Amino acid sequence: LYIYGSLDNSGDTEFCSTKYFTYSTTDLVKWQNHGVIFDSMDPSFGLKSKLTLGAPDCLFIDDKYYLYYCSYGNRMGVAVSESPAGPFKHIGAVEPADGDSIDPAIFQDEDGSAYYFWGQFNLRGGKLAKDKKTILPETIQYSLLNEHEHGFHEGASIRKLNGIYYMVYTDISRGKATCLAYATAEHPLGPYKKQGIIIDNIGCDSQCWNNHGSIELYQNQLYVFYHRSSQGSMYNRRLCIEKIYLDKDNKIKEVPMSSNGVSPCISTDEKIPVSRLSKMKVKTPFDHLEPMSLQPSVSDEQEVLVYTKENDWIQFDNVDFGKGKYLIDIEVATIKPMKVEIWIGGNEKIGEIEVEAGNSWSKYNWFSKKIQPISGVNNVWLLFKSKDYSVGRLGNIKSIYFR
Structure with a gap:
């Protein structure tokens, strides 16, 4: 299992940095650091923007790994690699999402169709063309989730479980964007109905502010991957993992943030x-x-x-x-x-x-x-x-x- 995420600099006064790392594991306890897989400052990766890189997502499709990224200025692009551990090479902007908003999410359905989602406060989504960097305009939905109705803040991530599409996202309905919530639908492009909160990281730090993450079925166990604030700063965040479960109605019960995470104790x-x-x-x-x-x-x-x-x-x-x-x-x-x-x-x-x-x-x-x-x-x-x-x-x- 590989983890893709942004990298915060300790002591910084802004989110993220110009580098992406990835880590892999076979047991969720011991992790291997594969080093820098993409860097907006290094021309060898094909992107010369020098802009800070925000929350990414990655998809294995057509025998290659596609890393979708966002950066300051609402820029969105994609890079490709033969390996999940990179390095990734920039191949272009994602249109028409580029310049529009932040936080890409990518998903491939069983029929081979790929879907791209993005947005802050208002979630957009559409079907991805075969070039992997163009969203077909006629398929775009502009309000899959919104702030006033669903508490949607940012950071969408989509999975399919038991034939149901689960959209996980940062939720601000409790006053701060410290929750991961989820909504479900019968089609990747909705309509989505909010179901509840998966986890809330409130109280982990005096300056806690947001939460990003996703869910993943790994070795027959469902997990939520999320982050929490640290170092007395909203700009410093750390990765955490908790076990979660689907009930008989395919609902996810909210779980508490814990000290032990995936370990029993x-x-x-x-x-x-x-x-x-x-x-x-x-x-x-x-x-x-x-x-x-x-x-x-x-x-x-x-x-x-x-x-x-x-x-x-x-x-x-x-x-x-x-x-x-x-x-x-x-x-x-x-x-x-x-x-x-x-x-x-x-x-x-x-x-x-x-x-x-x-x-x-x-x-x-x-x-x-x-x-x-x-x-x-x-x-x-x-x-x-x-x-x-x-x-x-x-x-x-x-x-x-x-x-």
Whole structure:
């Protein structure tokens, strides 16, 4: 299975970049990075626009792989490769979508017909000509989904399951574009009826804003591929995967965003990076302090939790304590004394660690404490508390370990 998506630059103040990468997997756990497959800055890929590349889609058709892309200025084009891992060579613009809007989606039906979809706030779609870059004008539908009726924001993706066409898209009906919703139809070009929400990434980050993704049946299991915000920025997003299921009526039940994703649980046999959190206390409009967020570590590629404050909390889902754990270790860098409380589902506090003040926000030390013995699978919250009347920013958290 291959993943195609845009690439955000850490610390940037705009979405995406000029490069596409692809990753492949045979088990959804271990992934191979195939490197840059398309770059608008590099003339060797055939596109000299130097424009930022947004959400792409890819289709294997007529023994070749076609990568459909969008870029700033509502530009839309297509590149082709003999391999799913690229490199892809630009072969032209997609007309008449080029210059009209963003976020291409491509789909081939069982009869060989290919369909192209695009749009923000209003979804367009039409049948693709044999040249793979022209949408037949007489087939174009201009309002397959819209914002006021379906909550459609952007990022369409289409699949066919059990003879039904599922259009997955970014939904803004809950106030932010943090949901992936789906609508169904009996034909690729509609009409579509909204059915519900698949997943909502709200609460993953103080600056969470949007969600893009798709669904895919892989090795007899249906999954939703989506993203969540990170690093206290709407411009930094990470890929996530969850299992989903069709019921007897071919409906998809909404699933929660989790810490474990495709894995059954989070093992406590090794340390748990704080980046595995699923939710955090988000900044309120009345909070003038820097919001808690995940940020790149200065010493390695791991993300760390920074700007924790009094009564901030983070959540880890489905943590497997096995037959029993009795101690917790926590890796913290701070210049202030603080406490970390450990809570599990049922509003039960199972322990508390006192963290001594150090002399650096980037020098990490381990602190240990006994906890109430715990076994089985539980959701876990870390609640941060000040100590000795310290105020403002507390410690940076890197990882936890149960023993």
